[in-house]
Amino acid sequence: MNNLTGNATVLKRVNRVRALNRLRFGGPASRAQLARATGLDAKTITNVIGELLRERLVTPREPNAVGRGRPAERLAINPDAAIGIGVDFGAGQVTVAAVDLEGNTRQRLREEFSAPKEARFLMRRAVAAVEQCIASLPPPQRRRLAGIGLAVPGILDRSGGIVRRAVNIPGFHNVPIVAEFQKRFSVPVVLEEASRAAALAEIWFGSGPRRRDFICLDLGYGIGMGVVHDGWLYRGANEMGGEIGHTIVQPGGARCTCGKRGCLETVASGKALGEAARKLPLKELGIESHGARAVSDAAGAGHEPARHTLTQAGRAIGMAVANVVNLFDPQQVILNGGLTKSGPLLIDAIRRTAASHMIHPRGRRCPIELSRLGDCAGALGAAMLPMRAYFEFDNIRL
Numbered sequence: 001m002n003n004l005t006g007n008a009t010v011l012k013r014v015n016r017v018r019a020l021n022r023l024r025f026g027g028p029a030s031r032a033q034l035a036r037a038t039g040l041d042a043k044t045i046t047n048v049i050g051e052l053l054r055e056r057l058v059t060p061r062e063p064n065a066v067g068r069g070r071p072a073e074r075l076a077i078n079p080d081a082a083i084g085i086g087v088d089f090g091a092g093q094v095t096v097a098a099v100d101l102e103g104n105t106r107q108r109l110r111e112e113f114s115a116p117k118e119a120r121f122l123m124r125r126a127v128a129a130v131e132q133c134i135a136s137l138p139p140p141q142r143r144r145l146a147g148i149g150l151a152v153p154g155i156l157d158r159s160g161g162i163v164r165r166a167v168n169i170p171g172f173h174n175v176p177i178v179a180e181f182q183k184r185f186s187v188p189v190v191l192e193e194a195s196r197a198a199a200l201a202e203i204w205f206g207s208g209p210r211r212r213d214f215i216c217l218d219l220g221y222g223i224g225m226g227v228v229h230d231g232w233l234y235r236g237a238n239e240m241g242g243e244i245g246h247t248i249v250q251p252g253g254a255r256c257t258c259g260k261r262g263c264l265e266t267v268a269s270g271k272a273l274g275e276a277a278r279k280l281p282l283k284e285l286g287i288e289s290h291g292a293r294a295v296s297d298a299a300g301a302g303h304e305p306a307r308h309t310l311t312q313a314g315r316a317i318g319m320a321v322a323n324v325v326n327l328f329d330p331q332q333v334i335l336n337g338g339l340t341k342s343g344p345l346l347i348d349a350i351r352r353t354a355a356s357h358m359i360h361p362r363g364r365r366c367p368i369e370l371s372r373l374g375d376c377a378g379a380l381g382a383a384m385l386p387m388r389a390y391f392e393f394d395n396i397r398l
């Protein structure tokens with residue numbers, strides 16, 4: 001445990017956060033179970049829980065009627081204590097999700113566009129979706145709005161709340177997005193990079209035990225990555241860590257939106273597949289979809305050039321995954337984003353190529369899994385941003 005002594009206020013905060021984390025990730029528990037799990041003594045846990053009950057952050061739940069005697073009162077997070085709203089911006093979509101303090105999704109709205117849109121258009125649609133989302137919440141929840149989290153792909157000034165540049169979304173250039181949402185909604189607004197927000201969602205909403213070391217690869221119109229190390233997001237010295245989409249896979253290759261040539265995004269992203277789709281005889285094949293989906297539909301119809309394009313994209317991503325695994329040695333790689341819906345051809349090519357290039361001691365290959373959060377990972381992660389204060393305290397690991 002952390003060496004914290006002498007500051008009662010700090011200790012109190014830390015104890016609250018530890019109790020809330022245990023309830024959030026371990027489910028309802030009695031005071032005795034909470035004391036065991038947190039290492040706090042009975043008196044301290046009684047005080048902590050008393051305070052959390054008074055603030056209605058926790059609530060009594062039906063006890064487990066097991067064994068003899070009066071069952072101990074069980075406590076749980078009060079889901080209605082706070083609601084976070086998350087907005088995920090993509091070149092061709094806006095997704096909004098509302099999440100309660102217990103992690104239940106209360107609302108999801110997603111709007112997809114047939115072509116990439118510019119920043120002002122996306123922001124207008126996002127504002128409308130957030131208004132619709134808030135209006136759909138029952139009044140008591142509306143009053144407990146903790147804030148709004150915004151997930152934007154690109155280079156951000158997070159503390160200043162400014163999108164410096166998003167190479168795949170024209171118009172996102174020095175946009176004070178946090179101030180604009182704050183003015184509109186009068187609640188706290190937090191900004192995070194989109195791929196990192198998706199990785200946060202895997203920490204908070206992913207299945208299985210709480211993961212601490214994993215990579216989340218965001219395969220959408222662009223390609224991003226969230227690196228989670230020991231339960232924390234890795235950001236890098238300039239908050240640009242994880243720009244895997246702009247690692248070079250074809251020196252001297254096609255020009256990328258970042259200005260360089262041969263980036264991974266030029267051969268394997270939704271944007272690259274969308275360009276490949278223009279060369280396919282979609283009408284002849286009777287395919288009405290567009291962009292990357294048109295390539296996977298053509299591949300599904302047995303069109304050989306489309307199958308080849310998808311396989312090549314999968315191989316390029318697989319190679320990048322192997323490089324990342326060899327660098328970071330994660331427990332798991334999670335794939336999310338729209339491209340994961342491209343079908344088994346792409347995913348199998350990613351898995352096969354990655355597996356054959358990974359260093360894996362004792363024959364244990366790092367598993368590559370598809371996210372179970374679907375299209376909403378970025379929005380769910382963003383929704384947790386204004387609620388992290390309940391579960392985190394400074395840089396103290398709990």
Ligand SMILES: [Zn+2]
Nearest residue numbers: 246256258263
């Ligand atoms: Zn690039």
